Amino acid sequence: MSITRSKITINDIARLANVSKKTVSRVINDSPRVREQTRKKVQAIIAEHGYKPHPQARALALRRSFLIAMIYDNPSPQYVVNMQRAILDELEDTGLQLVIRPCDRQDADFYERMQAFVDHTNVSGAILPPSVSEDQKLVDLLTASGCRCIRIASVVMDEPQNTVKTDDSAGAAQAARHLAELGHRDIVHIRGPLTFRSSHERWRGFSSVLGEFGIEVQEGSVLEAGYTFDTGLACATRVLARKNRPTAIFAGNDEMAIGVYQAAHNAGIRIPEELSVVGFDDTPIASRVWPPLTTVRLPIRDMGRAAARLLLTDALESRVRQYVSFRPELIVRNSTAEPA
Amino acid sequence: MSITRSKITINDIARLANVSKKTVSRVINDSPRVREQTRKKVQAIIAEHGYKPHPQARALALRRSFLIAMIYDNPSPQYVVNMQRAILDELEDTGLQLVIRPCDRQDADFYERMQAFVDHTNVSGAILPPSVSEDQKLVDLLTASGCRCIRIASVVMDEPQNTVKTDDSAGAAQAARHLAELGHRDIVHIRGPLTFRSSHERWRGFSSVLGEFGIEVQEGSVLEAGYTFDTGLACATRVLARKNRPTAIFAGNDEMAIGVYQAAHNAGIRIPEELSVVGFDDTPIASRVWPPLTTVRLPIRDMGRAAARLLLTDALESRVRQYVSFRPELIVRNSTAEPA
């Protein structure tokens, strides 16, 4: 049982239609310079034989791969899947395909791997969520290989046509205001890794509002974790074991917030009666745990779609003068209450 | 600022090395028919100029795209991400890239879209988890386009070299035995959609063990849901409102089990004291909710790696005579206990 895949080519169509292959090419590419009658005839033959242009041959001749990449090191699966879906939604019917490339910036040969990736794929564009979006050397490397980069980030590091901005600081500020207005004064923040800009932005917005309320941040009230469940759990376990434990914890993302839940359960501390918890991201788990988690919503799907849309608009022709920006929104659920 | 990407080609290397392009090609492809001295010289020039063969040109000449696809309609994000990572781990350093294609079998133009996908990508292989793996028409369509399909499924529908099998029935049987041995007699099963074979397999394994214990399944004790949180929540809400509510619920997957948790919380029913819950999959959320969920573990990553490995071994040369099969394992946590 051998694979006889005698794929039909542009030459076959040309012969059958009694035209040159160039004319077939014009029909395929919707060139206006074809007589209507000729076009009809060619289209009929194409349809009859189910002819499809060979993608790699087109790519070679056009010097475009029709491939775009999503390169990411975001540790949250939900974030990743949502963004993938959003990008693919926007790419639908464009003929562009999505190649994914998870990575780890800690790898010794990180840049070599990324270089090998562009070399092997020839992707013409890439969408980079945090924290890879903040890696200037990576973006330079990709750009030098002819890959247009769209960065999704909480800080501006590029021109408007290559940037989707999120105002993480403002989101964290809302979380702080919410807790402060409930009456909390003893608040701990479990932040993400220092290698993520969002970790700084969130802390910045949070602490500035606490300042407005005259709340001074205690020594040891800001802990660095890894944006993961396990690190959130570990930090919260330590914090909740203190004799003067806080009345509220603001976690840098939902994954860590769920780790806080676990630690609270382990210590027999009730949420929100004895401990208020706020997360960040509004991933699905936020509304699935009990009590449902108060969190800051980042519109991941909208951000992904916006990024893909930027990629679809030619960088040179682009009229984009203003930054596409997304402002997070506080979603109040049942994990926060007045302190006991 | 124009993009001057004067990429160096095989011709440049040939000229610089004073050899024919064919010789360069031989060096690139590790052909033994090159004098050691020549090879060294060519390799030096290649390294010096950072030359990388153009992927689409190679693909065209070799009639291979070096692209493989993961096509899926699995609604669980965690399953999807785990499988993607597993496949990519196995593909590392092979030069193959992963193109992802989520889909929905309910779409009116499902097959047209899938056909367009292969036509546009020319993927040489695809990995299909459930339920797309059970779609014979899809597999036929892909195969006809020269795409080798590896199916991950709970029922055998293809030859060993194209199949990764999971024994869902045995997994569900363990769950049933666990509940029965704890003393439960009034058990409800919330199953997945009828369009998923796993839904049937899990029910089959579960009910057969209940039979062994002489437990007869009540009318209305098997509910069909959609493998999602929301449908699990809806079903459980109805079940828990009955005047003779069950003492245990076996959900067809973790997502639905978490929906059961939510329904129990809403109704003020304590887990496991008043209700035992068992899931299926052991996705991360299973160990993150409270109480940690008793569930059946499917080794998703191992399955993904096995599927990728099958794809890497040539179908014709393959010595695979036996089915690669994974047996699930019951993970007992804290969501199950003796009935009150």
Added chain:
DNA sequence: CTGAAAGCGCTTACAG
């Protein structure tokens, strides 16, 4: 509006 020639960057027979 249409076509013959040359080219995209690589590889596969075929020679030698």
Added chain:
DNA sequence: CTGAAAGCGCTTACAG
């Protein structure tokens, strides 16, 4: 061990 020719399936100038 090495190379000149032809080919993979498409498109871009250039003519007419």
